[in-house]
Amino acid sequence: MNIYEHKEIADNYGLLREIPQSIFDAYALKIVDSSPSHGAILDAGFGVGTIIDGISKAQISRNKGIDVYGIDSSASMKDIASKRLVRIANNATLIQDDLINYLSNKPEYFDIIHFKAILHCFPNPTQVIDAIDTALKPNGLVITGHEESQTEARIERLYRACPRVDDRELEYLLGYYFELRSKLAYKESDMGKTFSMRQFPAGDSSIACDYFATKGYTSYISSLDNEMEFTRKYSLGEVLMSIRLGSFGVFRDGLTDRDMEWLYMELTNFCNKRNIDLQKIHEVPARLRQYQIRKG
């Protein structure tokens, strides 16, 4: 089940993930500038539509005659993205379908396929990569990215993906969160409730690039531009709310609604007893990172 089909999760997508639209616009401009004129670009798993919105605006300003498509299987996400796109004179086509199903009917159709933070949603992520390969034209580009910052990467336990900053309070809270999950798993003899690293964690796109390289893709470009740097702001209260909603895959994997509620209560007590301020705004440096890899 795709968790973003839950309206409550789609509506709270911004929790711990809010990135200024100007950063997405800079990210999207790179996508459009990498496309041939009159090309076709697909944003796979468009979510709340921030990136496809940027692609669409960049296509209008560059006037390259590009066809912009987005696909997502969640009706709730399509609803949110459609409202965002309607606000400007938009030229993007939003499709609601299963990505693998859609791509399998579009052989060698797209010049660029972009995706960000979607592979972890699929039971077999390499099938998505194979389907992208099928739907991409010869010499086409795969573009992918992730946010390099404290929150998402720390939640995914990706220490090497957020080397620049540290937040001891967040670390402390998450440490106890994963400890509680292990206790729960032990008590219920269900090891599915413990944390296990995914093959393609949401916060690290370089792993997907490595997989494309095994399929003969080349010209790997990793962008680390200053223009995609920003300050990530969050509170530990938001972290707790994400745990309660299960709005990150990690916070939902193997858990029931009751488990999530229990974890939330335990952690709230934990913070209250230690006078941890749940409303305090934490600020850490963050950056959107983009990778481009060409079909050989």
Ligand SMILES: C[S@@+](CC[C@H](N)C(=O)[O-])C[C@H]1O[C@@H](n2cnc3c(N)ncnc32)[C@H](O)[C@@H]1O
């Ligand atoms: C974590 S969100 C990422 C959204 C966006 N790319 C971003 O970076 O903000 C994952 C998205 O993938 C979509 N998704 C999950 N499974 C899918 C499937 N089988 N087919 C199409 N989209 C899917 C979800 O609905 C969700 O919008």
